[in-house]
Amino acid sequence: MTTSHLGHPSAARCACVFLRAVTASLVLASAAMAATVAPRIVFTDVPSGPVSGGEGNQGAYLSIFGRDFGSPDGLGTRTKVTIGGVEVANYRSLGPSQVADRLGLQQLTVQVGALTGKAAGQAWPVRVLVDGVASNYDVTFTPNPGRVLFVALNGTDGTAAANDINHPWRHLQDGAGGAYGALRAGDQVVLRGGTWQDTQGIDGTWLRFGNDTSKKGSAPTGVAGTGWIHITRYPGPIGANAPEDVHYVTPAGQRGGIQGPWSAIRGVSGEYIAISNLRIEVDATAKSDAAPINLQYSAGPWQITNNEIGPWPSTLAAPNNAKAAGISGEGLGVVIRGNHIHDIACAKGRPTNPLENHGIYIDDDGRYDIGFNVFERITGGNGLQIYTNGGFSDVTNNVSFHHNVVDGVGKHGINLADGSGSHIKVFDNLVLNTQYSGLRINSVDLKGAKVYNNTFYNTSLKGASDYYGALSNDWGLKVGAVDFVNNILRPAPGTRYTGGSVGFDGTEGSWSNDLWFGGVEGVPGFAQAPVAADPKFVAAGSDFHLHAGSPAINAGSGAVSALVKDDLESRRRPKLGAYDIGAYEALVP
Secondary structure (H helix, E strand, C coil), rough: CCCCCCCCHHHHHHHHHHHHHHHHHHHHHHHHHHHCCEEEEEEEEEECCCCCCCCHHCCEEEEEEEEEECCHHHHHEEEEEEEEEEECCCCEEEEEECCCHCCEEEEEEEECCCEEEEEEEECCEEEECCCECCCCCCCCEEEECCCCEEECCCCCCCCCCCCCCCEEECCCEEEEEEEHHHCCCCCEEEEEEEEEECCCCCHHCCCEEECCCCCCCCCCCCCCCCCCCEECCCCCCCCCCCCCCEEEECCCCCCCCCCCCCCCCCCCCCEEEEEEEEEEEEEECCCCCCCEEEECCCCCCCEECCCCCCEECCCCCCCCCCEEEEEECCCCCEEEEEHHHHHHHCCCCCCCCCCCCCEECCCCCCEEEEEEEECEEEECCCCEEEECCCCCCCCCCCEEECCCCCEEEECCCCCEEEEEEEEEECCCCEEEEEECCCCECCCCCCCCCECCEEEEECCCCCCCCCCCCCEEEECCCCCEEEECCCCCECCCCCCCCEEECCCCCCCCCCCCCCCCCCCCCCCCCCCCCEEEEECCCEEEEEEEEECCCCCCCCCCCCHHCCCCEEECCCCCCCCCCCCCCCCCCCCCC
């Protein structure tokens, strides 16, 4: 949306917008000048796909996200892509990703082609080469049998044919029909550009996975009928650098969006699902559970990549207010990366805001990797919400929340609420401008959590200095519940470093090498090797890189090394032999 980076109410926030706009405009230019810098792949949008069928019989489209990929005018000449050492069939686009203005990531889209000599069902390394300089090769793609199903607003369900871009389906789902009716494991569904408002899907959605065992992906094995199901946009013609804009708007009174199965059919369908490169927003009076992407009760993995989620300016009043998130639900092996989630409201314009509509809402046990996302203006609730609702478990474990920017939140930036359990990792995040806490804990089940190398800035804007803090706790934590290492804590003026109805006393875990600045109280006595000084950001409020004279440089603990390998911008750390404190490793020599 054209409004997705606008609307900051203060001069500082306006400066932030200006800086981000400049950053976005320099992403390609800086990459083009840095030909000697090895490109860096961070992630792709789907683990597997077909290598035949589709447009020109060249198989699936694949988007690659990373840094220093060069510029569009060199795509296919100076910038090339190989999979298992074999060059891809053709090149579609190179440009900024959804999170380019805050995280600097580029998006490069190709059509994979036959990949001759590369065995199906085997993962092969993806590489980007710029002027012959090769990227890392630890991100893979698995060629696998499957088809490409095209869907367009001018399509016709009755004459549609798989692998034929000239004969698309009209509906993504129409009851049991549309492209959904033909869908099976290993297929890629490609949506053509335009504004979509379809609600012919199950339960009034764009698409919902229902009680049909054939609508279920699987691990790719090289055999037909296996592999991921991928829903994505058309990336434009070869060499055009013009990806189409697929924009879905959930209409008033509808649930809309893309949703997983309901609880009674958990495990029947909706597994191994990838969704990428879409733009989904929600009408202000859509249903209370109209999350743009809702895994619901998925038992298997989903991968949600590079989507623009929002706005959802919900005006529904309590008790029937919106109670979901931009992305919500549960699943084992859920990967949410590179999405821009913005302008999610709850009871907007009402005198009472229950704050129950969030950026991302995880509500049951599983395994979750949430990274490289940008959350902005989540006025309706928390940036990340973990709250176990007892659907299939009482505790939610295995959540990794990393390399995210959470900016402008109506409640807590990160909320580890009821049932937050073991193996929870929060690292390399920038959390700022939160009305309540930067990070809040409200779980007696928390065990072994790691909060490493985050920057918390301008938290507790609500101003309750005796309650909220940059970090807060509202429950009795057990010994070993959580460690705080290498974090920068810079709360809003007149507010506290730590707070909550219970607070912290140091017995919950280690507090090592954190930087404390600006809180109304002193540094806690339980803090180990604290740095009590101005972090000296390049531009406080807009640029949180460390100035050359920052006391955070080389002042961090190496105890984080097993988890923290790079910084918020995917730059290797430690750079100078010792870790810097906070989300950014200093750019100084």
